[in-house]
Amino acid sequence: MQRSSGAARGAFAACLLLLGGCATTGPFTWVNDYKEPPGPAQPGYIIQPGDVIQIRVFNQPDMSTRAKVRDDGKVSVPFLNDVVVAGQEPNALAKQLQSKLKEFINAPVVTVSLEEARPFSVAVMGELVKPGLYAVPPGAGVLQALAAAGGFNQYASKDRVFVVREAPERARIRFTYEQLTQTEGKAATFRLRPGDSVVVE
Secondary structure (H helix, E strand, O other), X not given: OOEOOOHHHHHHHHHHHOHHHXXXXXXXXXXXXXXXXXXXOOOOOOOOOOOEEEEEEOOXXXXXXXXXXXXXOEEEEOOOEEEXXXXXXXXXXXXXXXXXXXXXXXXXXXXXXXXXXXXXXXXXXXXXXXOEEEEEOOOOOHHHHHHHOOOEOOOOOOOOEEEEEOOOOOEEEEEOHHHHHOOOOHHHHOOOOOOOEEEEO
């Protein structure tokens, strides 16, 4: 996991300026009591630059490929060269590729699957060795974010670890280090999302 750069660092700096109101004061909810508010129905996954996708053409291994989506939203597909894939759902992309491959084979059967989703950035702030903005993989938990920032410094309160979540409703969710290191319970299964911040007091 590496620090991100550019505009993302600017966002981190802005969050630091708002740190008092952003994370370290106000009411909180213990993770075991936290319930995700209902949100709008989510569409299917949309392929984005940085994702790794697998394109399989049934019985045509030479036409199949596994590729990372480039910054321009394209991947190179055998026989088709560069194809725009970003902004589409995997099933819709599969149908589009089937149509294009009909020029080369009869009745192609194509499947598209997401192999690796692109990392997202999380601000990790407070009493840590290396606070900053870090890229974490989808499905990362709080411990992974803490590890990316080098762990607690000597001033950290290990029972005052917070995740600030802005959507679908703003919430300040409290953890203890002991909860995070357990193999069961909500703290162990809690997953970070884009836009979350992790704060250690």
